[in-house]
Amino acid sequence: MSQSFSSHTLRSSLRVAGPRKEIWIASLGCLLGSTLLLLAVQLYQDGNAFLKESEGPRNYFTLNKKIEGGAIVNLGKSDQSFDPAEIDRIKKLEGVRRVGGFTRNRFPLTLYIWPSGKVGLGAAAKTDLFFESIPDEFLDFVPEEWQWDDNSSTVPIMVPKFYLDLWNFGLAPSRVEYPALSTEAATGMPIELYIGKTGEVRLMGRFVAFSKRINSVLVPESFLKSANEKYGQADANDFFFLWKNGAIEGPPISRSSLASMEGEEGFDDWEVSPLENPAERAPASETLQGEAKPEEPSRIILEVADNPSDSFLALVRERGYEINREFPEQDLIKKAMLALFLGIGGIGALLSLLSIATFATSFRLVVTQASEQTGNLLLLGFSREEVGQVFLTRFLRLFLWVLGGAILAGYACKWILVEQALRFGVDLNPGVSLATLTFVSAYALLFLFVNKRVIKNSVEDLVP
Amino acid sequence: MIEFKKVIPAPIPEEMIEPSEIWNSELRLETGSLVLVSAHSGKGKSTLLHLLYGLRNDYEGEALADGESIRGKSRRDWETWRRRRVALLFQDLRLFPALSARENLELIPVANPRAPSHEEMADRLGMTSFLERPLASLSQGQRQRIALMRVLGKPFELLLLDEPFSHLDEENTRLACALVEEVTRANKAGLILTSLGETPPLPFERSLVL
Numbered sequence: 001m002s003q004s005f006s007s008h009t010l011r012s013s014l015r016v017a018g019p020r021k022e023i024w025i026a027s028l029g030c031l032l033g034s035t036l037l038l039l040a041v042q043l044y045q046d047g048n049a050f051l052k053e054s055e056g057p058r059n060y061f062t063l064n065k066k067i068e069g070g071a072i073v074n075l076g077k078s079d080q081s082f083d084p085a086e087i088d089r090i091k092k093l094e095g096v097r098r099v100g101g102f103t104r105n106r107f108p109l110t111l112y113i114w115p116s117g118k119v120g121l122g123a124a125a126k127t128d129l130f131f132e133s134i135p136d137e138f139l140d141f142v143p144e145e146w147q148w149d150d151n152s153s154t155v156p157i158m159v160p161k162f163y164l165d166l167w168n169f170g171l172a173p174s175r176v177e178y179p180a181l182s183t184e185a186a187t188g189m190p191i192e193l194y195i196g197k198t199g200e201v202r203l204m205g206r207f208v209a210f211s212k213r214i215n216s217v218l219v220p221e222s223f224l225k226s227a228n229e230k231y232g233q234a235d236a237n238d239f240f241f242l243w244k245n246g247a248i249e250g251p252p253i254s255r256s257s258l259a260s261m262e263g264e265e266g267f268d269d270w271e272v273s274p275l276e277n278p279a280e281r282a283p284a285s286e287t288l289q290g291e292a293k294p295e296e297p298s299r300i301i302l303e304v305a306d307n308p309s310d311s312f313l314a315l316v317r318e319r320g321y322e323i324n325r326e327f328p329e330q331d332l333i334k335k336a337m338l339a340l341f342l343g344i345g346g347i348g349a350l351l352s353l354l355s356i357a358t359f360a361t362s363f364r365l366v367v368t369q370a371s372e373q374t375g376n377l378l379l380l381g382f383s384r385e386e387v388g389q390v391f392l393t394r395f396l397r398l399f400l401w402v403l404g405g406a407i408l409a410g411y412a413c414k415w416i417l418v419e420q421a422l423r424f425g426v427d428l429n430p431g432v433s434l435a436t437l438t439f440v441s442a443y444a445l446l447f448l449f450v451n452k453r454v455i456k457n458s459v460e461d462l463v464p
Numbered sequence: 465m466i467e468f469k470k471v472i473p474a475p476i477p478e479e480m481i482e483p484s485e486i487w488n489s490e491l492r493l494e495t496g497s498l499v500l501v502s503a504h505s506g507k508g509k510s511t512l513l514h515l516l517y518g519l520r521n522d523y524e525g526e527a528l529a530d531g532e533s534i535r536g537k538s539r540r541d542w543e544t545w546r547r548r549r550v551a552l553l554f555q556d557l558r559l560f561p562a563l564s565a566r567e568n569l570e571l572i573p574v575a576n577p578r579a580p581s582h583e584e585m586a587d588r589l590g591m592t593s594f595l596e597r598p599l600a601s602l603s604q605g606q607r608q609r610i611a612l613m614r615v616l617g618k619p620f621e622l623l624l625l626d627e628p629f630s631h632l633d634e635e636n637t638r639l640a641c642a643l644v645e646e647v648t649r650a651n652k653a654g655l656i657l658t659s660l661g662e663t664p665p666l667p668f669e670r671s672l673v674l
Binding site for chain 2: 005006009010012013142179226376377378379380381382383384386463
């Protein structure tokens with residue numbers, strides 16, 4: 001026995017107008033909801049990929065040991081540096097990607113900044129200052145001028161962006177001789193650097209960039225290394241308490257100062273003790289014969305994945321470190337992106353759910369309106385699957401159009417967003433990813449499953 | 465083989481049950497037999513056929529097909545029953561007015577290989593020129609012949625015809641009966657035909673009064 005009917009005739013027998021208005025509303029809701037869902041999923045991926053490619057979801061922190069007590073206590077210059085074992089321990093903590101030490105200058109430094117743009121013209125801002133350097137990979141960007149060698153005539157300097165803000169909105173308005181400065185004007189200012197206690201060495205410098213990440217006055221590592229070698233006090237980090245006749249004599253003195261006293265009367269009876277443990281006295285002559293304390297960073301910069309891990313924070317608490325979380329832009333962007341994703345995705349999901357419900361109701365109505373014809377077909381011996389398939393095909397045809405429209409609309413919106421993002425220097429992939437298409441397929445299957453079930457149940461009950 | 469054991473349909477009044485040869489009695493209808501069931505309106509002719517077609521379950525007693533109670537059939541069983549074993553011509557025909565006569569004939573799930581072609585049946589019943597016409601444009605008699613052709617075009621072991629010639633004249637009834645007998649015999653099938661009292665020209669083996 002062979003199949004007699006044609007699918008066309010079967011479809012024709014069940015052709016009813018259906019609730020057109022409801023189906024239109026459901027289609028429109030489905031189109032909007034699907035487009036928003038698709039966009040939310042795609043933009044979330046794009047945002048993550050962009051952050052990973054450019055800066056990545058990383059955060060930077062500087063870490064130092066806490067300075068406690070007043071000026072008198074700290075005149076002793078107790079040791080605040082990180083030894084290699086401490087740095088190694090920090091490197092191994094969960095989430096820590098890289099660790100870099102700050103190198104500081106070991107010589108007195110005075111700056112004369114000429115806001116007029118010319119040395120000797122107008123008033124100069126004079127300040128005693130310090131320099132630090134960090135490995136270039138920790139900078140938020142490396143300016144072209146960020147190079148120095150012995151033949152360079154100018155020392156490039158990078159200061160925090162908010163220093164310029166402090167100048168413009170704090171210092172300049174309070175002093176008639178200091179003008180407000182744009183970034184361009186600030187980078188054009190000549191800066192005289194006087195090195196040494198009496199300013200015996202004079203170099204020229206210039207601000208080349210303003211960092212949003214590093215809260216310090218930075219110069220290239222090559223310059224600081226060379227300057228420390230040439231002008232630095234070798235023992236700038238190596239101080240002692242000097243003991244004479246069982247009592248501390250004056251403020252702490254450096255190893256070189258101690259060496260210069262070696263010939264003085266009674267030197268052999270003098271004692272010295274380390275700043276961190278004044279009770280641990282030793283003869284001054286023995287200490288001079290020992291090795292000088294190696295140079296170690298007192299501040300370190302860390303790159304961590306996302307937010308600091310619990311183990312990292314536990315160590316900070318345990319050791320009494322101070323954490324200086326600088327400009328967590330990535331974190332903010334990530335949160336904003338998540339909020340955007342949840343917002344768009346939430347509205348899209350709500351619209352989609354409503355459209356699923358409207359579609360289901362509409363197709364239940366379609367089956368009801370064709371109930372007489374459907375019942376007659378079942379009485380002729382057609383199976384419920386054969387009859388249900390007619391309604392399902394009708395639904396599928398409409399749904400695929402809507403879904404195709406949503407993919408096109410999503411693609412078009414993405415294209416427009418990509419064009420807009422390019423204006424802000426953000427380069428996004430214009431396409432729709434495989435993951436998004438997989439999500440859309442899963443979503444389509446859910447939509448299909450719900451409506452197939454509704455149609456099946458509606459057909460089921462028409463004939464015993 | 466169909467058996468009725470004290471079957472009493474729910475809506476039948478008490479006074480109609482007593483004189484009936486079918487209700488509340490023991491009855492066996494052999495496979496391949498041609499049976500005429502006649503009664504006045506409202507006596508339960510359609511009820512009898514609908515009961516055998518699985519459309520009603522509101523009866524007392526037991527109806528059996530091939531020794532098994534039809535009350536226990538599942539939806540899937542009834543689907544197969546209607547698709548391959550039993551064909552019913554409804555009194556109200558249940559055609560599709562939006563389709564043409566030919567499309568109505570074609571709209572059956574499975575074709576009966578022992579039935580003549582649509583063209584031949586249409587020719588024998590004088591319906592050839594109406595095949596391509598929309599059903600809505602046909603008269604009631606013409607529709608009745610289309611419905612008869614459709615039911616014969618389905619495979620069946622038992623053919624149920626509910627007042628099938630009510631809108632046909634004598635000549636057309638004769639032609640239709642000849643076709644019914646031929647196809648029923650070809651299928652080695654049984655027939656239960658209901659009428660209001662008249663006896664169509666068919667070699668019935670049994671005649672029952674409801």
